Amino acid sequence: MYKSTTHPQSLMPHLHLQELTKQFPGVTAVQSLWLEVQAGEILALLGPSGCGKSTTLQMIAGVVQPDSGTITLDGQILNRVPPERRDIALVLQRGLLFPHLTVGENVAFGLKLRGVSRAEREEKAIAMLRQVQLEGFADRKPSELSGGQAQRVALARSLIIHPKLLLLDEPLSALDANLREEMQDLILRLQAQTEVTMLVVTHDQAEAVVMSQRIALMFEGCLRQVDTPEQIYRQPYDETVARFMGGVNFFAAEAHGRQWRANDLTLFSEYDHYGSVQVTIRPEQIQVFTEGRSQTNTLPATVIANRFTGTQRRLTLAIASELTLQAWVTPTQDFRVGQLVWAYLPPSALWYFPHSTVPHPVQVP
C-alpha cells in the first residue's frame, strides 16, 4: 500500500482508478494503478518522464484503452464509453487550438458540437474569454497568440462545456518562467470558481507542490506515494521520492528508539525506530549558526562550498567525521569557505526510511 497519511472524508470518490494496467511492446507503462480523487479536488500526478503518467491520463480521457482495470467517474464505469461522451476535458501541453478557427470559434467548439445556437455560443464564448482575461480576443487567429494566451484559450475551451473532470497535461512546462505563476494563479482561481475536479500531470515537482492539494507520485508505472505536498516533503516514502522532490541529504545510521547513531555522532529524532536506517533531512531545515549552542543536534561543521542562487544561499557543510550535508539558508547571511560554523538539525526534520531502497509495487488495499 502506498504511503498516505491523509484520507479525504467522503466515501465515494469522484474519480476512481482501479488496478489500471497498460502494456506496450517491451514495456509496462502502467501497473495495477489504484487512485481515488475526490470531487472538487486538485490532484497532481507527478513523476519523471516515462513513468506512465501521460499514459494514465490518456486512459482516463479514453484515447488509450487499458489492458485491465476500471475507470469510474461519478459512479459510471467509463471503460466502454468513447472519449467524446466521457464528459472529461483535456488540455494538452501546447494548447492545440484549431488553426482554421478564430479564438472565439475555438472556445465555442464544444458548444457547437452539442448543437447550441450561434448567438448563445458567441455569448458564452465571450464570457469565458473574459474569465481567462482575454476579453476582445474572440476574432483573433490562434497564430497571433503567444504561448500563454493560447494556453488560456485552451482552458476556456475546456471549461465552457462544464466537464466533470479536467485533465491538464504539463500545463506550465511550455511557458516562460515569469508566466508560470500567472497561469498557476489563473488555473487555481478557475478551479475554485467552477469547483471542477482537476488532475494535473507534471514532471516538475515545484509545479505540483504549488498547484495541487494532493500529489500522487509515480515511478515506473506504479504509484509510490499519495499525500499532501507537505507530507511528501516531510516524510518521503523512500530515497527515490526524496531525491525526486529535491532532497540531497542522505546518510546511514543505527536507530535506537529516538536516539540515532551515525558514524560517531548521536542525533535525536522525533521518530521512534530500531535498526539500521537511511536518514534524510531537508536542506532548508538545517539551521546554521556562527556561534556554538548547547542544543541537541547541534554539530560543528566547516563550510566547504557556498553558492548563491538568488533566493537562497546553498552551503555544503563538512560535519565532523565524514558526513557532508547541504544547508540552504537565507542569503542575508554570508559565509566564507573554510569557516567554522554550527549546524542545527531539528529533531522533527530528521526522517528515515523504514523500508529498503528497493521500491515496492503498490499493493491493493
Add this chain to the structure above:
Amino acid sequence: MLRKSFITLVIVVLFLPFLPLVIWSFAQGWFFPQLIPDQWTLQHWSQLVSPTSRVIEGLLQSLAIALITTMLSLLVGLPAGRAIGVMDFPGKEALKLFLLTPIIVSPLATLMGIQFVLIRLGLNGTLLGVVLVHLMPTIPYMTLVLTSVFANFDTGYETQARSLGASPLQVLSQVTLPLIAPGIVVGALFAFLISWNEFLLTFFVGAGRVFTLPMVLFTLLQGGNNGLVAAVAITSVIPGLLFLLLASKALENDTVLGGFGNV
C-alpha cells in the same frame, strides 16, 4: 471489414481495364459475345518486336526523349526549387505561379505558336525540338516537388559542413544532394512519366518524323487491330511501372508531395 472491402473494390475497379488489355494481346479473333477468345496467339507480340511495326523504334525514341527531358528538367528545376523553397525574394509568389502556368493553361495555342519558330530554326521534327517542348510540362512538376523538399530542408546542415571544411562542391555532393534524394527521385519520376506519356506535344512538333510510343499507339487506334493495340499499350506501361516501383519508397515521403497541396 467494411473499410477493407471498399478498398478492395476500388483496387479491382482500378485494375479492371488491364484485364481485356492483356487478353486481347494474346487473342486471335475475339468476337462478341465471347468472354474468352477462341484462339490464342503470340502473333501480336511477334509483330510488335518486328521492325516493320516500328514499335521498338518508338520505344527507344520515347526512352531517349524521356531520359533527356528528365535530366534537363532536373538541372533546371534544382536551382529553381532551391530558390523558392529556401529563399525569400520580391516577386517569389508571382514567379512560382508563372512556372506553374504550363500545366494549368492549355498548351495548344503555345504549340501552334512555337511550331512557327521551330520550323524556322529547323528544329521541327527533330528529337531536340521534341525535348524542348517536353520541358514545358515537366519543369512545373519538377519545381513543385523540389520546392517542397527544399522548404523542409534545413540549410544548417550545409553551414555545418562548411564550418567543418567542406568546399561548396563537396557540400553539394556529400550533404545537400543525399538529403534531398527522395525529392530528386520523385521529381524525376514525374518528369519521366510526363514525357513518356506525352502525346499532343510530340504529335505537333514531331511532324511525323519523331516517332514515340504514344504516337504508335495513336496511329494503331485508328486502325482496327485490337490485339496489336493491346500489346503496344502494355509495352508502353512497363517502364513507367518499373520506375514507379523503384520510386515507391521515395513517394512515401510526405515532404516531397506537400508541394502539390500548396499551389
Add this chain to the structure above:
Amino acid sequence: MAFVKLQPASQHHSAPNLTRTFPWQAYLLMLPAVGVVGLVFGGGLALALLQSIGAIALLGERQISLAAYQAALTNPELLRSLSLSLYIAVVATGLSTVLSIGLALLLRTAGRWASFACQITLPIPHLVGIVGVLLLLSPSGFVSRSLYALGWIQSDQDFPLLVNDAANIGVLLHFLWKEVPFITLILLAVLRSINPAYEMQAQILGATPWQRFWNVTLPMMRTGILSSSLIVFGYIFASFEVPFLLGSTRPRTLPVLVYRAFTDSDVTRRAEAIALGIILSALSLSMIVAYSWLVSRDGQKRQSKKGA
C-alpha cells in the same frame, strides 16, 4: 495562396537567411527554369498571338487584322464546345475530388500495399487508359460481354453507349480512373501532415467521428484539396486525346475543336485555329486567376468572421 504546413523559409532554417539582402542570387537560380518556361511557353504564346492577328504568318501574306478572331468567335460550334469542356472538367474534377477525399481517408490507416495498389493508374499513359476504356466499355467490350453472359442484355446493341456518347460518360470515367489516384496520393500526404492531436482534442471535446471529419480534418485539408483540384481541372479542360478518342463526335470539346481547325485541309482556317487556341488559353488563365482570387478572398472572409 496560403501555406498549410510549409513554414516560411526565414523561420525554418537554422542558418541566417542572407538572400534578403542579395535577391539577385535567387533570381540567378531561377533564371534557367523561368527562362525555359518563358521562352518556350511564353514565347510560343506570344508567337501564337502574333499569328492570330496576322502580324506574322507561316504561309500567305502578312496582314494585321482581327479576321481570325472574328471567324473564331462566330464559329457556330464555339459555345457548345466551351460548355462541353466546362461540363466535363467540372464534373470530372468535382467527382474525382470527392471520391479522393473518401479514398484518402480510407487509406489513411491502410497498409503500404493497399496504398501502392491505389496508385497504379499514375504511371499509365492516357492513351493506354483510353485503349483500356475502349476495350472495356465499348458496346462489344468486356463489360458488355460479361453482362451478356449474365443474361442481362441480349445483344451488343443493348449495352448503353458509354464511349463516343453525347453525355461523354466514357470520358468522365476515364478521367476518374486516372485522376482519383493522383489526388488521393496528394491528399494522403496532406492528411499525414495533420497533427493527430487535433482530432483527439476534438474527440475529447465531444466530437463524433463525422463531426471530427467535418469540423477539423476537412478544413485542415482545404488548401491541399483546392490545390490538387486546380491542377486536375486545368489538365482536364485542356485535354485533347481523351475527348478526341472517347468523346462525342458532336459537340467537341474546345481543344478538339482547335485541333480540327488547325488540321483542316482548308489552310486559311489555320489563323482561326490559332485564335481559338488563344481564346482557350485565355479562358484557362482567367480560371486560375478566378480561383486564386476566390481562395484569397475566402481566407480574408474567415479572418473577419465573428467568434463561433
